[in-house]
Amino acid sequence: AILLLGSASQAATAGSRRTVGATLLGVPFIMVAFARYGVADAGLIVAAYLATAVGVTMFVSMIAHEERLVRRSREELLEGIDAIVWEARPYPYDEAHISGHAEEMLGFDKAMLSQPGAWLTRIPAFDRADLVRRSREAIDAGRDHELTYRVATASGELRYVRDRVRVEVDGNGRPLTARGVIVDITDEVRVQESNRNLAELVERVPVGLVVARAGRDGFTTVSVNPAYERLTGRRAAELVGASTADKLTGPGAIDIRELLADVRRTGRSHQRMEAGDLRSGGTRILALEAFPISEDLVGLNVDDVTDRVETARVLEHQALHDRLTGLPNRALLDDRLRHAIDAAQRDQRSVALLLLDLNQFKEVNDTLGHDQGDRLLVMVGERLRRALRAIDTVARLGGDEFAVLLTDEVTPRRTLRAAERVMACFDEPHNIDDMSLQCGASLGVAMYPEHGQDAETLRKHADIAMYAAKRRGGGVAVYDADRDQPNLDRMTLVAQLRHALDEGELVMHYQPVVELATARVVRVEALVRWDHPLRGLIGPGEFIDVAEVSGVIRSLTRWVLEQATRDMVELDGAGHSLEVAANVSVRNLYEPR
Template sequence: MSADASQSAGKPADNPFGLTPGAWAGAGRPLTTWRLPLINGVAAAAIIGAVGFRLWEAHLPQYAVQEELVLIGAGVVFAVLAIAVRASRLATSLAIQLPLIVVAAVLTVLVLGVAGPWLGDDLPPLAAAAFATILLHFELGLHARRFAYLFVIAIAGLAALWIYAVTALMVSFGAIAIWSLVLLGTGLLAYLTRRTIDQDLGVQVDRQASLLGSISDLGEGLLITEDGKYVASNEAYLKLTGYSPEELRALPTLIDLAPLEERETLTANLSKRFRGGDAPVRYQAGMIAKGGGRLRVEVAIHQIPSDGPHRLLALVSDISERHRAELAERESEMRFRTLFEQAQAGMTFAGLDGKIMSVNPAYCELLGYTPDELKSMSIFDVTHPDDVEATKEAQRQMMAGDETKYRFEKRFLRKDGEQVWTDVAVRLVRDTDGKPLYFQTVIVDIGDRKRNEVLRSARFAVTQALVTAPGWDKAAPHVLEGLCQTLDWELAEYWEVDAPREAMHFVTSWKRPGRDTSAYETTSRETSFRRGEDLGGQVWELGVPVAITDVSADGSARSAAAAAAGLKGIVGFPVRSGRRVVGMISLHTWAPRHMDEGLVAVMNDIGSQIGEFVERKRAELALQESEKRMRSVLDNVSDGLATLDSTSVIESANPAVVKLFGYLEEELVGQPIDMLIATTHRSGFVNYLQRRLKLDLPSSGAHETMGKRKNGSLFPLEFVVSSMHVGTRHLFIGTMRDISERKAHTDALEYQALHDALTGLPNRSLFGDRLRQALLSARRNQRMFGVLLLDLDRFKDINDALGHDRGDSLLQEVTARLRGVLRATDTIARLGGDEFAVLTTDAKHPDDVVSTARKILASLEGPFAIGDQMVETGASIGIALYPVHGDDPGTLLRRADVAMYVAKRSGGGCSVYAPEQEAQSLRRSGLAGELRRSIPQGEMTLHYQPQIMLASGSVYSVEALVRWNHPREGLMPPDRFIPMTEETGVIHPLTAWALDSALEQLCKWLAAGIDVSVALNVSPRIIEDHSLEEMVAQALASSKVDPRRLTLEITEGVAMAAAAAKALHTLNEMGVRLSLDDFGTGYSSLLYLMRLPVHEIKIDRSFVAGLGTDPDSGAIVRSAVGLGHNLGLRVVAEGLQDRLAEGVLVEAGCDAAQGFLYGRPVPEAEMTAQLMTNPGSKGAAIESDAREAAPAETPSTTS
């Protein structure tokens, strides 16, 4: 069951009804609360009296009398306590009754046991009387429905006393027989008592059940309970709960049928009623049926008078449906109240006379009144006068029954006088008899919608005029007409800003038929506004609408004409393109008129729309002209050009694309650009293109790929994508060029960059790469390999005696013999001059490497036929082994070089590196320590060699070359000490000294009027440790020389190193020029070369030496010149020695040259004299050609 809302929920108590000792009677005959205690008291007194009397007759000894008195006293106390407990509420507890029974039995046994020896055969009657008392408790247990428990206790007690009497007291057989008969009689008495109770109970229950069954037709559940437990009920109650009578009787209490949250409240109410307190006679509660379903019942209770247990007659009615209906009604009422109070729409209830009865907050907020103010008014007091009659008519129709509800748009008047457009829904509420009661009204503010309708009408009129007209000049009259018609104005004008003349002038107008305004319009055509002047000037300057209430009286240039035409109000609105005012629309009327927010919003929006239209039409015209010009350019360039959209689809292609790929333009348009790319290269091309289109760069780096013609043939293709804006359009331009010829040159240069031109062998760079690969492989596989450095004997003598041509032929023959004795897996390289290197990777033992060296020596023993000469030479070979002699390329090469010098000093042959050889080499040179003192002692000096512009023959720069004026050795070239400076670290101070000295000398030449620049070689070591940038910055700061007059020369190998990139870019940002030295002998990647910030390349002397006699050298030089110019670099040839080679260089287009033909390196005094006679041409020393723009690497300071 579920209690009323007024009743609190709680947990059920242990004794929910607060029952009295009469609760021990289940449903039997009535017993008063004093009868059982009286019986107990009489029985206890009789036993104590009988025992006392017999003991007095027996003349017990003193100690026995004392014991009995103590026991009898305890019995008296227990009897009093038992009577008190039995008469109290504690009698309902089995936990109290059990100890009472046990104590009674124990006291009885003790009393009889002490008195036994003195009583003899009188003991059995006394024992029988004692156990009769115990069986009284048994009878009570029967009434309390605790028969099972107490019967076991009683039987156990009787058996114990029986055994005790027979064994301990030694009672005679006759006494035992008498005692047994007494006990049997007592048991029979208990049985008959129980049967009588059961019969009484059955009669009463049957009678009650019969009564309840006879009134089942009432449809209500009738129930009789006793102390909260089920006794009987009618069929309606059983059907309501779903339980059988047996199941209900098994429940501890019927309170268990109630929900947990209501049990405590129900228990408290019933307890009050039993105590005669103020408890409800009728209440509602929840009930849980057998299936778990919840019911709502109404219970009416009546207490049945009784001296014993508390009995109740309860009428139980199922009110679940009524309860749910009441809840739904309360919830509906609450929802309506919430809706009424919180609704965004205004709501009101008004009487049939229009008197306002109730309003919600939204209604008050909409009209600006308080609730009390509105309740003192009628609906018609707040209705716009023009809408009062329509409101009354709607009410009359609803009162007449023609309409049950009405909906229309009407205007209300706010408290501040402002009108409010609303959507009104009115319903007439009637009672059940159809009698009208009151009007219920809901109003919604539709002011924004009304303004939007005007806005849509004006916008539609303007948009229709703009869409249907080819240009603004045709659209303007229709736009002005649409504004006047939709916004209710008489005359509209359009004025346009003429930015070059800094004025706003009249363009066109439209007016409604009727009054003559021609004089006013003529005045407008003759008028122009300056910024800030009059109506148009203020709109132009402020960029906001400006209103004049009466233009006929404002004293402006048009006021007289306005007065004559009868015009009063005028409002000017800016026409915008972005934030820029490009014109004005002015609206005129016959009466004074103010701006409102709706009009401003409409005209601001339309002004922006018109401005955008005007600017778009101008942009379209400009775009058409631009596209014509661009098309003309595209059709006349030699490179293939295609315009692409943002998805890389071709929009147009010039004739060069058609010629390059063999497609017609119609076949290309609409196709993706990657259709022109070979399938194998398409993925990389698409990635490149997508990155560029996403980045949206003005221009991008070139992408080399493979083009595919319509006939399926493939060719190398260079593709560059760039973006541009043509008017408002954003286009991408794809530039395509066939680079087949350049690719062939590039491939040749790539090969030449990694191979020796004379012998075709790998050069130092390629050998270094293969050495690094061999190191990686050997570390991974734990294998050894050998590095052999080979230097030819007497080669310099042969070269000097027979000439360079014969020397070159000898090198070629040596190469052929080396290839003949070495395996395919060995690498042979020419490192320069007569120095070769061999890498053996298949060696399994050091002896294998030595054996290879001996094979090489053996192959060189026979004479060489060089022309008509027979030449003999030998070789000195140094050997270094991995990992014994080193685990990096530099160490292995250096130690192989040390071993080679040992072999050469020993007269040839081969030598395997030993640690003591390196120390001997340093001691042999004797220069390491002297190098550190050479700079402070002033032993270092600079020599200069001129660099000549081939076109003019003028000196534009000089190269500064370090020489060591050794105290004993004399003037030493750099190749004898520069490597040692790099090993010892002297290269750093030497470079700083060379920079300072060269720039100091340059300052002197410039002060003397000699227009010249200076160039220096830089060492890789300086670049590798990133110290070059700071050295150069300090030298330039000290000398204050223009950085463009300083050129730093770096080798190809150094420039290609990743570590050099940062240094080169830093130097380039300083303004220093950078030159790539010994071009063609390194292993530079041309793609990487394109990214290097170098300004010039110097063709290696080995290529220049063969010009005029060797066609291959000429082809290589011409390729190098073409490559340099294509990359925007100056090309310088070094090592020029004859006029024939000079002619070839001039013919190839080489920019400059350097070599013995123009002068050997000389001290500064001699070079000054040469420069004074050939000072160079103005502007040659500092070239500002746009092709040059990037820095190089570190100083080597070599000759």
């Protein structure tokens, strides 16, 4: 009976084909039973055998079905994990069983990656040897381990993965099976790399950085960077955990609590620039910017901008001051003049503008050279500053032109006294390299509101008055509308003459010189005329004088000589060889060429 039961049990647990074979193995036992016990009893034995076999088969089938359900459930679970799950026998190496999202992660199907050595081919050659060595050491030791490495996808992209391996060993500690879960951590690695780069940037950035946490009693310092340590002269260990109730003190009385509180209240960044003593050895100019980080964290930038501020001040000074004399230039004078007139309108006060032009300066420049001329301008600027009050503006407009702006307690009498002090600067000669240079000046005066209601008008009328003084040979002239209207016309003519030179409105006429004995033209005299677009042909008597006073005479004479030379060359080519004579101004005699 035991033999029959064993045979039936073997048949029931052996599977479909093997079950038939195992059942047939019971035939010898049945024949023995027939021989020993007879047909009647043997029939009972066969019935018992068959019943047992059927029962055991049904029981075992139920168990097998449950195992299949568990296996399918496990496979579905593995397939639902966003990872690759593998299992392999390390000794001898057999093909790995791979499940999970291999194709989604790497672009390869599981069958291909299950082949011996297939997974290693996806690891970059540079990483492979070290990875194999570390993996082999851990498996040989029967030690669970974790590996992080790169693998190449089907498209050639390198992805970072984390492989957590569990090693199953026998009773002697010999590894039997290795199982692992591979997870794509590329995004995590990139975030970590970004965080490392950011941390390194924070460590290296020259701006002091502070992170503070808001609490009931104010703010507590959470972290600082090395730049902030250098700014404060204190180590991070002293600063972290300290309350920001302690102010950053200095002449500017910097209190960062208010700045941090503003950020907490508004949720926006706030900036300030203050002078503070963050380092021993003096006051520095600090740019502070507080900004929100999270609900209870606030960041603070502390940047030492002293050098930048000083550089900006230098650049601003250069933009608004004359490089040679250090005096305010035309741009700064115009700005101060506009502001002075605006203030005078509100307060019912007066403003005076004095424009100064040096006499004979061009002769000094041309005779002694530009270096000596520049030294003379510097000396004139120094004398003017000493002669006037600190509140008065002395400016150099360019060339040999200076200006004085009076804004405090201005009256006609005080303005004339200031003009007298200015002219007194030219009473004594200027000594340059043992040479005594006497230089005069012409000064024009215009006052607000009598002579102009705005900066442009006041400047123009002061210029007209200066022009009137220059025509008299120097001295002081106050603007007079009735007297200076012709001067205004002449100044307009000067501007038009410059335009005429550029636009080719000047023409040459030639007066022949005849030899009486032969009645032959032997030479001509060059005479310039101005073909004015509105006034017609204008003779030199109307514009040579203003050209000399304004300095346009130099360009005018040069044009006359060049044009006369070109015309004579053209006549000579036509067979008429003539001499030509041209009038030049006394001022032209000082020209070096």
